Amino acid sequence: MARAIMIQGAGSNVGKSMIVAGLARALRRRGLSVAPFKPQNMSNNAAVTMDGGEIGRAQALQARAAGIAPQTDMNPVLLKPESETGAQVVVQGRRLTTARARDYAALKPTLLPRVLDSFHRLAAAHDLVIVEGAGSPAEVNLRAGDIANMGFAQAAGVPVVLLGDIDRGGVIAQLVGSHAVLDAADAALIRGFAVNKFRGDAGLFTDGMAFIAQRTGWAPLGIVPHFAQAWRLPAEDSAEIVSRPGGPVKIAVPRLNRIANFDDLDPLSAEPDVSVVMIEPGRPLPGDADLVLIPGSKSTIADLAAFRAEGWDIDLAAHLRRGGQVMGICGGYQMLGRSIADPEGIEGAPGTVEGLGLLDVHTVMHPEKRLGLVEGRLRSGGAISGYEIHIGRTEGPDHAARHWIEIEGRPEGAASPDGRVRGCYLHGLFSDDGFRAQVLAELGGASRGSYEAEVETTLDALAAHLERHLDIDRLLDLAAPV
Template sequence: MPARALMIQGTGSNVGKSMLVAGLARAYKRRGLKVAPFKPQNMSNNAAVTPEGGEIGRAQALQARAAGLPPHTDMNPVLLKPETDTGAQVIVQGKRRGTQAAGSFMRDKSGLLEAAKESYFRLAQQADLILIEGAGSPAETNLRKGDIANMGFACAVEAPVMLVGDIHRGGVIAQIVGTQAVLEQVDLERIVGFAVNRFRGDLSLFDAGRDDIARRTGWPSLGVVPWFWEAWKLPAEDMMDIASHQGGGCKIVVPQLERMANFDDLDPLAAEPEVSIEIVPPGKALPGDADLILIPGSKSTIGDLNYLRAQGWDIDILAHHRRGGHVLGLCGGYQMLGKTIDDPDGVDGRPGKVEGLGLLDIHTVMSGEKRVSLTEAISRDGNLPVSGYEIHMGRSSGPDCDRAWLRVGDRFEGAASRDGRVRGSYLHGLFSSDAFRASFLSGLGYESTVGYEDGVEETLDHLADHLERHMDLDHLLELAQPVPQGN
């Protein structure tokens, strides 16, 4: 029997498409179906590493987990990683193709639809159901020509579309009815119904609104989904989803860098009851009562180092250290903690050499060779297992690397200051390892009380239960259409 497919598109960015796909993937997996998530084009600096050493959006990695599959580059064949306001690194089927300015990318998408279709049809050979996630909104008519993220892809593979609006941001009737008003007939023919997401309160209060949308569009309602209160427990993909989390007395402060990347390092820490995460926005000083300042990864280390200094955060970090505070830098944040960052070929932006924060006696040289790998390590102080991943283009060396606090096979990873209060590493995701996280928090004087990975699995099950209650999943499955053969 050929695989069937259903595409979930939204009336805008951040309406909950990724979460819906993850919940549906888990729900249909529990019904015995082999489900594969798919997003033809994604834009995110929060990437995941696949077992074969490629990059995909972290949302697709979570969706794969919900479906019980290892993440694969075919699940997100085109990934755009913004490096500047006008340019992005282009990842095709997991591998870096290069960097393109936005205008150049819009004019030249050569081969991208073909790559997306190739990955899609390859997935279909091994699945019963493919859940396709759109990007942004199909109502962006200026982007329709050459589109591979929404209706352009839906039409190319003859996929039915469920359109999702977000009532939490207001104007959901206009979101959905307005989308219909601007779409061409060929795109309208792909839509099989609509859903409303993130409703708070008594669902019956929106019955009239739901019926008005159906009357105005002629589309059936496929569900009104209440707010899922446990969503914060799942890894976020978009920087818009990052939020402070009030917990216990251990205060971890994170400067919100302009091009922050791979910030899933924060998720296991936020899940700890004794930990409070404070994301500090631009224009606000870093608080002086932090137990730890964590400088996250960045898609543009030198650019974000300049941004950090423009906010005065460098002064706050140095003052925190002088007071006896702890500082941790991960990937780009690790590079910033060193004495210098040298980018002779401009792989991180403009060529040049800059001074770092100087809290670690290391020097970083950027290079065009990108390291992308899943990594298993051992902590040197407690011999604890650590699982994570690496995505970086620089190499760091110097005296403080002699105090590396992780061992990866026959090499050492990271660096630490003489007093041990400043540490850095290229290894993302290390806090998802429960024993290591417990040891790290113990060093700050606090206790770990959760099993993070078990919590993610439990939350995915709760999300699936949530959608089972508020959507007709049997009907959705009937609306899914067979993937065309012979491709």
């Protein structure tokens, strides 16, 4: 019979996703069949599964750590924010609707049966399911109808380990305060706790651990020191994307309001020859950049308007006059064209807006999303692979005559006549060692090895880190049959 344990956080961004990935790799190395599961996730950084669905990128990484293929059951509800108050609702890998926050509150209790179906399918196929919560169960104003934290744990009968983050300060208040605000039934489901991201001598917090255990009755499972290699693993939250000072090749990335699938940046950040510089709103695009990379967007038209409002369109034109290169991926590709039409009002009010005009192509938004893992070839030579996740269709002279990728015989992407502006819909290109090496060579740099091998090495190092600092045997004892 399968068992399950749930890792919840005493706050957002306490490191739940990384801990689950590390546990998945550690327990796989112990010979267990492990599956990750997150009932509800909110992220515009999605991964495409083999069956053409989408889940949170963190669950895809956790599946990789567990040595299994990502599948839609691992993240049955994915919310993809499109505005400050609304999000696309993806259920078991497929778009269900777009809902405002208040409307979703009424919708989410109806999703619990599908969440439980996905959970039980995973449990039937594996020895252990490691469940990741979302945000914090201490947000008791969200408890009614909850499917992400205690609502799921109660419905599925899964015990909980609560994770605190000492790096931000106040970890005792995080954990003891969570115990204080939870109702008795929810608090009783929490069986243990751990403290994450400790810096310095962990022995100095021994009394703190004892105090938390005494006030809550929860089992202390360990103090996990800050994992210095965490930046080498794909981030899920756009707040975690930071500039990575490195080598002489400077790649500037404007931080779009609805930046999506930004894991395209991770392989570049890992290169010693590359400095990836995130350009925050209020700052100009730097004059010394070799490449300006415009990433994906969940709301292309709104992000294009914000791009112009920042004056980045003027900076981009100056960058090209200086001889720089520009690349757009997915939404960034759409922005580079002459126009973006949204006749059905998928992203907002129906209409057409003028693009940046750097590629002679036009985009029309369609309600049908293109989702899939793809393999293709560069027209310059060499096989590539990646994934598509977009709603637009882009065509025009620069696409017809100067597409630089072919996927299953169809053209993909577009380039300007001088080749210094390129765009495509294919995410994951920079994970391909050959393509990344080619781009860096064009910019005067060099690639230093295999990105995918480095991710594997980092997951192994993370597993060893948790084996040293977390009481994994006791955590397994807390897991319950499901």
